Amino acid sequence: MSLLELDKSSQDTGVPGLSREFAHNQLLPWTGLIQQQAIAQFLDRETVKIDTLIAKKERLIELLKEKRTALISHAVTKGLNPDAPMKDSGIEWLGEIPEHWEIMPIKFALAIPITDGPHETPELHDEGIPFISAESIKNDRIDFDKKRGFISPEEHKRFSRKYKPQYGDVYMVKSGATTGNVARVETEEEFNIWSPLAVLRPDTHITTTNFLFYAMKSKPFFYSVELSWSFGTQQNIGMGVISNIRIVIPPLTEQQAIAQFLDRETAKIDTLVTKTRISIDKLKEYRTSLISAAVTGKIDIRENLTPSPN
Structure with missing residues (x-):
């Protein structure tokens, strides 16, 4: 019997498995x-x-x-x-x-202070506004297939008073096993986020979304994150700490060229x-x-x- 056939015969209880009687009665080639x-x-x-x-x-x-x-x-x-x-x-x-080039704390390259999503657990629904958290920040992108679920339009409106996602924002996971993972917002579709995500919105007079994203993907930046995170039940880093991590800022024309080069390579x-x-x-x-x-x-x-x- 193949693994596929065994899998089909598995009993879907809390932990999938085969009954002893079923296994004992299977015929094997000899x-x-x-x-x-x-x-x-x-x-x-x-x-x-x-x-x-x-x-x-x-x-x-x-x-x-x-x-x-x-x-x-x-x-x-x-x-x-x-x-x-x-x-x-x-x-x-x-x-x-x-x-x-200049060096500055990352907060001086942002249009708004670093923020995050609501510090409450919303009621999730089968449809509505996509609600994402740390598990959605995967392979440098927001994976909406990994969303936690949907929230109601009313809760989305309420949460958006604190922060509303905007094209070009950069997210960084600030708590849990994937602390330090980053992704860019590349959609105009409505969605909202939970508190494990820190939001960095670039000041377009100082830096671009793509350069900021790549700067946060670099070894020096991640090393600064590792030096700064703390451990409780899981690793985490505060938004105030992230704000003071220093990054290198080239002129905007060089930032654009660097980002285009990195996108391609x-x-x-x-x-x-x-x-x-x-x-x-x-x-x-x-x-x-x-x-x-x-x-x-x-x-x-x-x-x-x-x-x-x-």
Whole structure:
């Protein structure tokens, strides 16, 4: 019986499972000991090859992610001109920056003080206004499929008195396991947010949404977050602390060029990561089908029919 068939027979109680009687009554393919040994030897050999290939591809994904972070960090702290005159930033983990760039606490690059969503748990509905929290900030985007649910238009209106989402805002998770994750608001659709998200709205005279987003994705910024967060039942960082994290601010024209460069180059890396993940999934599917075919006699492995030496 395949895993799919077993899954279909699972009893959906609190924890899915099979009854002992059901499992005991299943018929399994069987063969002689020599053939069993041959099948096991074949699968040991072939699955090791597949597992090794999967491990290499998973390592490739890790390296691509490291390259992506390094690319962002270099662009937002050193710029795109390798010949630009440099100066000491005065920040140990930042090092030198272009001479004509500024450093300032992030609050001075914002149009409004950092805020967040309501500090209350709203009643959720099956329809209404999407309500998102930390779990929606995934892979540098707002994943509305991961929303907590919907709130009523009345609650949306009430919550919006404190903060109403606006295209171009940047969100940062400020509590929980994903503290430090960021995403841009890239929709004009109505929605609202919960308190684990900090809102940073760029002052367009000083910085752009895209540059601010990438600056907050850089290693120096995340390092500052790690240094500043506190631990209770979970890690968290206060909005006042975020406000005082210093970032590098180039002229607006350079910010736009840097953001366009990073949009283009990170998209290439993300495409490679996606293709590699698809390849891993296919290898895992192949591994499962190979095992199934071998133990049910659907592939010929007679060359393995040599008993193991005693």
